[in-house]
Amino acid sequence: MPYEVQGVVARGKGAAVTLETVVVPDPGPGEAVVNVQACGVCHTDLHYREGGINDDFPFLLGHEAAGVVEAVGEGVTEVEPGDYVILNWRAVCGQCRACLRGRPWYCFNTHNATQKMTLADGTVLSPALGIGAFLEKTLVAAGQCTKVNPEARPAVAGLLGCGVMAGLGAAINTGGVTRGDSVAVIGCGGVGDAAIAGAHLAGATTIIAVDVDDRKLEWARGFGATHTVNSRETDPVEAIRELTGGFGADVVIEAVGRPETYKQAFYARDLAGTVVLVGVPTPEMTLELPLLDVFGRGGALKSSWYGDCLPSRDFPMLIDLYLQGRLDLDKFVTETIGLDQVEEAFGKMHRGEVLRSVVVL
């Protein structure tokens, strides 16, 4: 029997999200139904609602979630009912050209559920990032469930499912931050602060947080920033150079997703340094840079999809570090809310009042 549950739906571009009855099919072959216990509100959900990702409305929002497997379909061996899991949007296929070359964190053919979740009238929903977890129960591919230690509370564990993993991985995996590095992070929301926490964990000795909001900079210190720069008041490129002996940082992580902040990142890094773009731009944005500077400054310009994570490798490891007190994930949870408060949470995110609002079910 399909389940009928409540979920948060974006019906049209820019329209306030609504709570709707969603029909969730029983899991088919290779699928699992998960009782969602918590799901963070990520900026990417807002991008979906604003039509910044694509036009496949209506969207079923929510994608940073943890919960307990309720039922599995035929042939599922990875998880079983009762398992405590974080949902991921990188269920690697094992067969695409990236996987076959031993780079599964780039997998170009990740798995999602085959069946569709719908509104009560049969309208097919597009689940955000192939998950859709502002929903009491959701249907995913079994490979989208990563088992972790159940001692980590769902509101915290779920955050590793997207933004916090993206930020940590942007520093540790994509940026390759290591002991003694100088790192600057532009944009200190949930993703940027996770990049700061990742740089701290990896042993960076100078960690410069840049934002336009003093409250965000204050929070960034709590995650390990050694210096802060309010780029509304101070030129961030000059400030970062000054704080790094006049040279620029070894790794600069852009966690806003705008051309002007990308340019700051580009010029704020040392010669042969690395820029990591983890912020997601929108389709109309373009970037213009002197090609000679691209050549002359050398180094690496990288983008970080999901922090180049491999959920099976990274989620359990990061949960262990959290439980050992070596990675403070609790600080990312500014507030817990109900399913009916997601629209309000978008407003708070927009006004910079929260790092993460987390829906708890």
Ligand SMILES: NC(=O)c1ccc[n+]([C@@H]2O[C@H](COP(=O)([O-])OP(=O)(O)OC[C@H]3O[C@@H](n4cnc5c(N)ncnc54)[C@H](O)[C@@H]3O)[C@@H](O)[C@H]2O)c1
């Ligand atoms: N690459 C990925 O896999 C991935 C995953 C999750 C989220 N994201 C993206 O990361 C970005 C950040 O997400 P978030 O959830 O942290 O968002 P957020 O809204 O919580 O944080 C954005 C931060 O940027 C700051 N900011 C805005 N304009 C700025 C400017 N001009 N200069 C400096 N700081 C500025 C804001 O004050 C805020 O603190 C978004 O674009 C989101 O879509 C990417």
Ligand SMILES: [Zn+2]
């Ligand atoms: Zn693959």
Ligand SMILES: [Zn+2]
């Ligand atoms: Zn996200």
